[in-house]
Amino acid sequence: MSKVQNITVLGATGTIGANTLDVIARHPGRFRAYALTAHSKVEPLLRQCQQFHPRYAVMLDPDAAERLEHGLRSLELDTEVLCGIEAMEFVSSLEEVDAVMAAIVGAAGLKPALAAANAGKKVLLANKETLVMSGALFMQAVRQGGATLLPIxxxxxxxxxxxxxxxxxxxxxxxxxxxxxxxxxGPFRKFTLDQLAHVTPAQALNHPNWVMGPKITIDSATxxxxxxxxxxxxxxxxxxxxxxxxxxxxxxxxxxxxxxxxxxxxxxxxxxxxxxxxxxxxxxxxxxxxxxxxxxxxxxxxxxxxxxDTGRFPCLRLAFEALDEGGTAPAVLNAANEIAVQAFLAGNITFMDIPRMIETTLSEVGTAAVSGLDDVVNADAQARAVASDWLERKVTC
Ligand code: NAD
Ligand code: MG
Structure with a gap:
């Protein structure tokens, strides 16, 4: 068999990350978990470091990185700790890394996934938001970087x-x-519009077939x-x-x-x-x-x-419309959806407010052409601001 492949797992502590490590653990002669990354939960990443002895562990949050460093030293593990999104880009493009599992949730996953594509890695893409926000740029990076793209x-x-x-x-x-x-x-396939108006986050988090992170589970329900x-x-x-x-x-x-x-x-x-x-x-x-x-x-x-039925599930219609619109519209759709899902999970809006918030944001922000990453990043920020405003008006009235 050929040499052991070094794998970077972005979002290692999530559902996809944990499933990836489960498969890696079944093939120790074939794969090595070379770098693991997570947002801010120290304990799960520390346990993964104990099991897989990665060369690098990266946390987004600097305080969490410090706590991870402390935990690793007390276990006498020599994994190097880094922090920040740039460090996630770094471990996605290292020379010695063969494949990158892009499994961060949401828009936050875009830059590390792009770094892996630009560096010509085998990119295992779970983070669908990357393609939604910047499909043309990402596919271009895959081609120019000589990367191999495999959908997860x-x-x-x-x-x-x-x-x-x-x-x-x-x-x-x-x-x-x-x-x-x-x-x-999803869990509400047979619900009427009236029933959909009253569903709770707990009901929406109870997917009938798949065990997944909270954001994609709500996305499946809408x-x-x-x-x-x-x-x-x-x-x-x-x-x-x-x-x-x-x-x-x-x-x-x-x-x-x-x-x-x-x-x-x-x-x-x-x-x-x-x-x-x-x-x-x-x-x-x-x-x-x-x-x-x-x-x-x-x-x-x-x-x-x-x-x-897009009458009961308007989010599907909104996504088709954003795709037809092109340019920055899908990035706006994605950002507004992320804000709406968070607000629904926090109990600040109803289930049917999710498409309302997204539709209002799409019409207020409008669409621009995408000529570079800045256009996408700006559209994402503008959409978040408009959606947050909508939320504030909604919560205070
Ligand atoms: P999850 O919520 O279980 O895990 C998310 C991971 O990303 C965690 O490791 C978390 O620490 C990390 N993370 C969160 N915010 C971050 C940030 N701002 N910066 C850096 N890291 C951050 O999510 P999941 O269900 O594993 O989904 C991950 C991605 O895979 C999503 O894009 C999702 O749409 C996609 N996906 C998931 C499934 C599934 O079955 N879970 C199926 C298909 C696609
Ligand atoms: Mg899917």
Whole structure:
């Protein structure tokens, strides 16, 4: 077997980060967790350092970094501690790093993911917000940096597995007519508008099929997650909006499908466990064991499909509109959504206020062309300011 691959795991303490380390631990002769990063929770990162002995551990927060340093020294571990987003960019572009798992949540993940792409790494992209905010710039960085981009989002990983090798030359020439992007429908799939008006954060955090971090779990309940994934699919596969169809599939067994002009539809199936796409991307082009239980199709029995209802779930419509609008609109959508999700989780707005806040922000901020990263960063900041204003007015009235 070839040499051990050094892996940087951005967002190591999150759901995707922990699943990545679970797969890495199953293949000690193949992978080494070389650098681990986290926001501010010291204990989980310290435990991961104890188990994996990374060369670097990075915290966003300087106080947390100091506490981590103290903990590591008292355990006599020699992992070097760094702090700040620049340090996350540094461990994503180190010469000796082979692959970077980009699993920070939200817009915060953009710069380290871009650093990995610019440095020509194998980029395992979980942080879909990177592509939503700056798809054109990110794909350009992948091409110019000579990086290999592998999708971790289960739907996009499934689509990637169902694509022919020449898909980058265009979907049409490859004989592809449509991407069928599956969605579980979330915990409120059958709720009426009246019921949706009263749902609580605890209900929204209770996803029927997947165990995920809080932000993506709320996004799944509003269908914004599917909206972000439509934009993600547009950039990853160079698919026009009308070549992407969202299909509600409550069992989450088919992770997505690709339809061909000869009538074939290829699907990837499996248990809903993120270790499958993670192992696929880590091992690619080889297949490696992931720890996921074999799929029992007899126990599942049936697979169902429904059309999405954008009347009850307007976030999906807003995402399609932002994709059509182009420029900075998807970055504005993403930033407003992040503020709205935080406000909903904090109990400051209702579930149906989430699309209201995003729609108001999109119309107040407007759209500009993207010619560089500054345009994206400015649109993100402007959207956060407008959405926060909206929130303040809402809370005080
Ligand atoms: P999570 O909330 O469980 O973990 C987030 C990680 O990012 C943590 O390690 C946290 O410390 C770190 N982090 C948070 N804010 C940060 C900041 N400002 N700067 C640096 N680090 C920060 O999230 P998750 O569910 O693991 O999701 C991570 C990403 O993967 C998201 O973009 C999500 O959309 C995507 N994704 C997740 C799943 C899933 O099953 N969880 C599936 C598909 C895609
Ligand atoms: Mg997904």
């Amino acid at each position: 989002d289960s739907e996009h990983n499934a689509i990637f597995q169902c694509m022919p090798p020449n898909f980058s030359q265009g979907l049409g020439p490859a004989g592809i007519t449509k991407i069928l992007l599956t969605a579980s429908g 269908l914004m997650n599917k909206g972000l994934e439509v934009i993600e699919a547009h950039w990853l596969f160079d698919a026009a909006p009308d070549q992407i169809e969202v299909v509600i599939h409550p069992q989450s067994v088919i992770h997505s499908m690709v339809q061909y002009n000869d009538g074939s539809v290829l699907a990837e199936l499996g248990n809903p466990d993120m270790r499958t796409p993670i192992a696929h991307a880590l091992g690619c082009p080889e297949r490696i064991e992931s720890g996921v239980a074999p799929l029992d199709i007899f126990a599942i029995g049936q697979l169902n499909f429904e059309r999405p």
